[in-house]
Amino acid sequence: MTTTLASAIKPRAEDSFAITFAPLSLEEIYTKSDDPANGAVVVMSGMVRNQTDGKPVIALEYQAYEPMALRIFYQIAADIRLSMSDVNRVAIYHRVGRLRVGEISVLVAVGSPHRSEAFEACQYAIDTLKHNAPIWKKEHWQDGSSCWVSIGACEQSEENC
Secondary structure (H helix, E strand, C coil): CCCCCCCCCCCCCCCEEEEECCCCCHHHHHHHHCCCCCCEEEEEEEECCCEECCEEEEEEEEEECHHHHHHHHHHHHHHHHHHCCCCCEEEEEEECEEEECCCEEEEEEEEECCHHHHHHHHHHHHHHHHHHCCEEEEEEECCCCEEEEEHHHHHHHCCCC
């Protein structure tokens, strides 16, 4: 699958996307991805972990260029449907602002009649989001220092961000 922004992609009514300051809810995203025709809903939850490369992390701060990030989310869903036409629902939510260790930063959920498509679509969605969406994070470490990190840079440098 390839992501292009050649034309304006409109989200489908059954899909759900957001960039938000509000805490993310697994139950809400699962519900948005559920459909009577589903045989599977796969949910990926990205969380703030307590360390990066052994360095203690106390918080992450996320910023996004929301209009473009949402267009990327819409394109991801469109790309999924081009290669997996049975997918019923796609939900992509990302938080912005300062998040503490253990808080959910991103939720991706895909509902489909078959689990293999749901897993594949969910993997594609999170990988593409991390690589293409204009979302940045700032790591705040226990020693008081901090550093901005582009999520896309994580994929390009093969770090486990």
